Amino acid sequence: MVVEVVVMTEELNDDHDVVVIGGGPAGLNAALMLARARRSVAVVDAGSPRNAPAAGVHGMLALDGTPPDELLERGRAEVRGYGGEVLAGEVVTARRERSGLAVRLADGRAIRARRLLVTTGLVDELxxxxxxxxxxxxxxxxxxxxxxxxxxxxxxxxxxxxxxxxxxxxxxxxxxxxxxxxxxxxxxxxxxxxxxxxxxxxxxxxxxxxxxxxxxxxxxxxxxxxxxxxxxxxxxISPRMTARAGFLADLGLHPVEHPAGVGQYLPCDELGRTEVAGVWVAGNVTELSAQVGNAAAAGAATAARINAELVTEETDRAVAAGRSPFSAADEARNCELVLGNRRHGL
The missing domain is CATH 3.50.50.60 (FAD/NAD(P)-binding domain)
Known part of the structure; x- marks a missing residue:
């Protein structure tokens, strides 16, 4: 008897509008905003938050003293409640494809998206x-x-x-x-x-x-x-702070030394765009000194800007289609005519 062994890699072939890499306050708040904007969004989180050793998150209105793991769990539930995906996994590479951008996880899964938002935070080197x-x-x-x-x-x-x-x-x-x-x-x-x-x-x-x-x-x-x-x-102490961004190397995006001499970060413009088209950043990965509240706010603001960019892109595409000499109905009729000719050998 031959038993066929099937290895399940959970390959995610469906495209997303946005993949958020990093499930901390910046990433989850961004995903919440995008999901509420009716975007298909997936958060990939490696499960190693910087503030895990702390007893509580402080300086957050109405949430002061909340344990970090409790805050994140509540955030994950809120994102899922609006239809967003939150996946456990570590992104090891990111690359550009004809259809957009793709990330590959350490377990072999792949996820594709029109935009990437990197919110992986940083590592404290003590x-x-x-x-x-x-x-x-x-x-x-x-x-x-x-x-x-x-x-x-x-x-x-x-x-x-x-x-x-x-x-x-x-x-x-x-x-x-x-x-x-x-x-x-x-x-x-x-x-x-x-x-x-x-x-x-x-x-x-x-x-x-x-x-x-x-x-x-x-x-x-x-x-x-x-x-x-x-x-x-x-x-x-004053730890050296280094952005978690090695997986972006294939896109030509690398952390650089911070002007203040306190570590490495991913530069971006005032909106959160990096020098690589389609790749955005928010939170500690680009603002080393941001507290939890600042990081969450940055995630929300950057998510709104990404959504606005996608809306503009979709509108431009719709306008171009409307200006085309052939309407969608004309294209459908042409396809039917071609198929009919093929069936009749013409």
Whole structure:
């Protein structure tokens, strides 16, 4: 007996108006707008949100403190409620086809669309200091607007590691009177920076950091290269931020260095268009400092612009068809005549 084995790849041969790559706040809000505009839209999400370690999303009106996974699940349900698709998968390549654009997933599935909206966000590259990764998103943090309230009035350290470190220390001074800037390997601040830090009561420790000390529940200190420890209850860092966009290489689209020197991003115009026709971006993949609310708003705005572009394209096509010397009815009659002649051997 021969058993035929059929491998199901779930090849998606139907075309979509828009494929959104990335299912975070920017991508889901864009998909929601497009689905409500009666566009066929599919969201492909790899399931690795940047803010997964955080206990809650903050600074979102009426949603402050909502756990990130709960916010995304609610967003996915809303998109599906309007007929949009939300697919679990990782996009590995994107290419141009005669009919538009196509993306291929790691499991072999392919999806085609007239437009691509990339909302894959970014990856935080943490400083190479033991102990930071394990506490990232808790008492090792980055954004004061996202987590400053949660560490207010605590002993806060700021680990220098980028061009914005002094600014970051001065920002955290708004949430606590006890802030220490660790220069680590960045070297001492300039005279002007030192004056500004001193004016706000921010101490500077000009030594390399080699680790953090903590109990299971909380951070307790920052360990220096000379063996001493400075007691701290929270540590702010400046990770290098890199756009998740390697899958766009076949389209000739690559992340570039951000002008502020904080990482790599995908440039676009003020509407969200990239230099590659049909490919749009929104959220942290192009705006590295965007919070959840900003990213969601950008997704909605970019979705509206994509829909407007598609409407214009469809209208232009309809106008061109109306100006054609042959109407649709004429074309149908001509086809019937040709088929009839073939049947009669003419």
């Amino acid at each position: 400083p190479d200091v033991p102990g930071l990764r394990e506490r990232w998103g808790g008492d090792v943090l980055h954004c004061p607007y996202c987590h400053g309230w949660e560490v207010r009035d605590r002993a806060i350290g700021v680990l220098a590691g980028g061009p914005m470190s002094v600014h970051q220390a001065l920002l955290f001074r708004q949430w606590s009177a006890d802030v220490v800037l660790f220069t680590h390997t960045a070297g001492p601040p300039t005279d002007e920076e030192a004056e500004r830090l001193a004016a706000r009561g921010v101490d500077v420790v000009d030594r390399e950091v080699v680790g953090v000390e903590a109990t299971e529940q909380r951070l307790t200190g920052v360990r220096l290269v000379d063996g001493t420890t400075v007691a701290r209850e929270a540590l702010a």
